[in-house]
Amino acid sequence: MAIEVLKCDITQLPVDAIVNAANSSLMGGGGVDGAIHRAAGPELKEYNRKLGGCPTGEARISPGFRLPAKWIIHTVGPVWHGGDRGEPELLRAAYRNSFKLARAHGVRSIAFPAISTGAYGYPKAAAARIAIDEMRRHEADFDRIVACVFSDADKALYERILAEQDAADA
Ligand code: AR6
Numbered sequence: 001m002a003i004e005v006l007k008c009d010i011t012q013l014p015v016d017a018i019v020n021a022a023n024s025s026l027m028g029g030g031g032v033d034g035a036i037h038r039a040a041g042p043e044l045k046e047y048n049r050k051l052g053g054c055p056t057g058e059a060r061i062s063p064g065f066r067l068p069a070k071w072i073i074h075t076v077g078p079v080w081h082g083g084d085r086g087e088p089e090l091l092r093a094a095y096r097n098s099f100k101l102a103r104a105h106g107v108r109s110i111a112f113p114a115i116s117t118g119a120y121g122y123p124k125a126a127a128a129r130i131a132i133d134e135m136r137r138h139e140a141d142f143d144r145i146v147a148c149v150f151s152d153a154d155k156a157l158y159e160r161i162l163a164e165q166d167a168a169d170a
Helices: 032-039 043-049 085-105 125-141 152-169
Strands: 006-007 017-021 057-062 071-075 109-112 144-149
Touching: 006 085, 006 152, 032 043, 043 057, 057 085, 071 085, 085 109, 085 125, 125 144, 125 152, 144 152
Parallel strands: 006 144, 017 071, 017 109, 109 144
Antiparallel strands: 057 071
């Protein structure tokens, strides 16, 4: 299986689970989180209220409600403070805990946005390396892993890093 890089709105993807780059409240926000809450409908906020929040690096799951996706995995990436406050480990944990929850719910296809690289300010290339590395580590457990990007620049970045890793592995 190959990791797919798709430039699209993650809310439209017909996969078993999409991952949301949420904040610790799980009550919605801007960016991809706002788009997911709008597309899933108000039932999502009602449901998430009962989840009681999510610490940075962890993940929680909800139904997809009005989305094509069956599940939404809400994870909280780190806010970038310069890199010496555990940001790389926390970003890695966000991906890893999302994969773990996906497996526990029988998810075979999953799509991730570029967690932490918008409002939370994580440098894009460093974040993409961690994202792709974690996707590679979980490739064998899924039928489909989508890296859902939102700009041509991010698409080119992900494709470059995938190609670099392929070259390093060869
Ligand atoms: N589909 C796919 N990717 C998207 C979409 C979309 N519909 N919309 C935005 N992106 P961000 P963060 C990309 O800021 O940095 C929220 O307010 C976007 O271009 O959504 O983890 C939360 O509530 C960027 O590449 O998430 C938190 O408070 C990526 O998604 C905070 O922002 C992540 O950008 C989380 O910040």
